[in-house]
Every structure is written in structure tokens, then in C-alpha cells.
Amino acid sequence: MFYRENGQFKTSYQADQQIFPIVQDRWAVLLIVAFAFVVVPFAASEYLFLSVLIPFLIMALAALGVNVLVGYCGQISLGSGAFMAVGAYGAFNFFVRFEGMPVVLAILLGGVCAMVFGLVFGLPSLRVKGLYLAVPTLAAQFFADWMFLRIKWFTNDSPSGSVSVTHLQVFGLPLESSASKYLFCLVFLAVLALLVKNLTRSAIGREWMAIRDMDVAAAVIGIRPTYAKLSAFAVSSFVIGVAGALWAFVYLGAWEPAAFNVDLSFKLLFMVIIGGLGSVMGSLFGAAFIVVLPIFLNQFLPWLGALFGAHFSTATASHVELMIFGALIVWFLIVEPHGLAKLWSTAKQKLRLWPFPH
Numbered sequence: 001m002f003y004r005e006n007g008q009f010k011t012s013y014q015a016d017q018q019i020f021p022i023v024q025d026r027w028a029v030l031l032i033v034a035f036a037f038v039v040v041p042f043a044a045s046e047y048l049f050l051s052v053l054i055p056f057l058i059m060a061l062a063a064l065g066v067n068v069l070v071g072y073c074g075q076i077s078l079g080s081g082a083f084m085a086v087g088a089y090g091a092f093n094f095f096v097r098f099e100g101m102p103v104v105l106a107i108l109l110g111g112v113c114a115m116v117f118g119l120v121f122g123l124p125s126l127r128v129k130g131l132y133l134a135v136p137t138l139a140a141q142f143f144a145d146w147m148f149l150r151i152k153w154f155t156n157d158s159p160s161g162s163v164s165v166t167h168l169q170v171f172g173l174p175l176e177s178s179a180s181k182y183l184f185c186l187v188f189l190a191v192l193a194l195l196v197k198n199l200t201r202s203a204i205g206r207e208w209m210a211i212r213d214m215d216v217a218a219a220v221i222g223i224r225p226t227y228a229k230l231s232a233f234a235v236s237s238f239v240i241g242v243a244g245a246l247w248a249f250v251y252l253g254a255w256e257p258a259a260f261n262v263d264l265s266f267k268l269l270f271m272v273i274i275g276g277l278g279s280v281m282g283s284l285f286g287a288a289f290i291v292v293l294p295i296f297l298n299q300f301l302p303w304l305g306a307l308f309g310a311h312f313s314t315a316t317a318s319h320v321e322l323m324i325f326g327a328l329i330v331w332f333l334i335v336e337p338h339g340l341a342k343l344w345s346t347a348k349q350k351l352r353l354w355p356f357p358h
Helices: 023-043 046-072 080-097 103-126 130-150 178-200 203-213 215-220 225-252 262-275 280-307 314-335 339-353
Strands: none
Touching (some): 023 178, 046 080, 046 262, 046 280, 080 103, 203 225, 262 339, 280 314, 280 339
């Protein structure tokens, strides 16, 4: 009875088009955001920041970018790791080559570099579609690996391709502690998630979804496939590029091209599939699941083995992780193709009717 919209009347179009039309949802989101900004920085441990929270925030942002392209526009992409790499190395070059370059501006410019890179490799989407689109995006992944490993200019003439950034400051404040890095990533995620959510509710977002559902019918009613597909590639690549810059600057500190290999692209795609295609909330659920599951298995498998007198090595735990990932993807595709976000939506719908069965 506590999750009802009885008596919540809409008296304007603005009120009817709110992101969270139910008052309980608005208060719940505000409380979660306030808890994340105010309580978590003082309550979380160093291990929780470095192993769970910061990777979750950055991966959620990257999954959000992938969801724009795959979930909302229906374009298959296997080159997300390449877009993250372009964002990371683009931000690095702006940061080291321009004296006094602010970190925030360098990260945003890294996102712009990834956007341009995504537009170039998004051009084949105008002629191919479906699974065939996986080929040019996969080519982008291999091209980025080659480019940052062989062209030394991108790595500031580093012979191994490994680069690093130190002494980061934001508005004169040092970005050294785990709590400050967490808040820095949280601000980026909150702002870009709000922008993406509003984009998907706007005219361009409806064009993306029309192209996803049936591109021929969308073209018949006046939607421009060229503009819709390339704009989806641009927005997706920008968000993924910003996530790549954050992953390199904030989480890794020092990195090489192998940090953004094809495994990362597949992991991001798994996040979107498990979390839910075409859902901002699904990006958060998928990132939380993929980040937390390996940590849980590393703690749970040794305990389970000791319980039955068996020994699980680190290699065995990593193999079990891959097996569970594969099994879960198959399970979600068969049982619930819309992922965890759909399960959450169904639970909320049942709460709106509880305790009545109809």
C-alpha cells in the first residue's frame, strides 16, 4: 500500500513528462544520491573504494555509453574497448602537451576524440546492419590496439606504449585520496546519466528507438537513418571515451594499450545484456553485477572448497567466473532478454498492486 500514486494528480505537461512521475521514486532516487555523495565517502573503507566503488562507477558510465548504441539504437558494437582507449590516450595527450590543462577539460576532450573516432568507424553502419556491423566495430578495436602500440606520438614517445599521470588536481584540490577519486567519478556518472536519460526521452532518442525497432519503417515516416545512427555513435563514443579517460587517470594511473583490449569490449557488452538493453538503470545493474561477482567468487569459492575438503586455486576461480558469465548470459537471453532492469520494473509494478492480486 505504500507504493501507490493515488492522489498524485498531474496538472501540466511538464509534470506528466517527469523522469520519475511517482513521488516515491523521486524521493528514493534523491535519498540514494544523497547517501552516495554524503555518507559513502566517510563510511566506506579503502578496499571498498579501490576494489568495488570506483570500478563500478566507471564501468557503469562505459556501459551507459554502450547502451545508447546497442540498447537504444540497436547497432551491434564490439569496439567499446577501442573507444575507451582513444578517450584515455586523447585525454593523456591534452594533459601532458598543454601546460596547465585542467583534468576535467582533458577528460572531456578525450571524450571528444573518442566521439570523432566513433563517427569514423560508425560510417559503415549506414550500409551494413545487424551482426554484420560487429565487423567494422571489431576492426576499430584491432586498429586502436595497433595504433597506440606502434605510433609513438600518441604515447609521448614511450617505447613500450605505457604512460602514466600523477599529481592530479581538480580546481586546485589534489585528487589523491580514494574518497576524492570516488566523488570525482560519481559526479561524472550522475551528470552524464542525467543527460543520456533526457536524450533518450527527446526527439533524437525516439529516432534511435525507431531505427532499432524497424529501420525501413522509420525511414518511411521521415526519420533520417544517417543522422540517427551517426548521432547514436557520437553520443555513445563520447560517453565511453570519458569513461576510458576516467579509467586511465583515476583508477589505473599508469596504463598500456593492453588495458583496453577486446576482452574489455566483451565485458561491457555483457554488462548491457545482463543489466538490460535500452535502460539507464540496466547499465548500473549490469556494471554492479560484473564488478561484484568476481570479488564474491574469489571469497566464496575457497570457503566452499574448504567446506567440502577441496582446494580452489586462483586459476580455477577465474575459469569458474567465465563459466558463470556465459551461463548467465544464456539464461538472461532465454528467460529474461531485458535483463535485471526488467526484473526490477516487474517488481515495482507488483508493488503498485500489492496486496491485491489483479
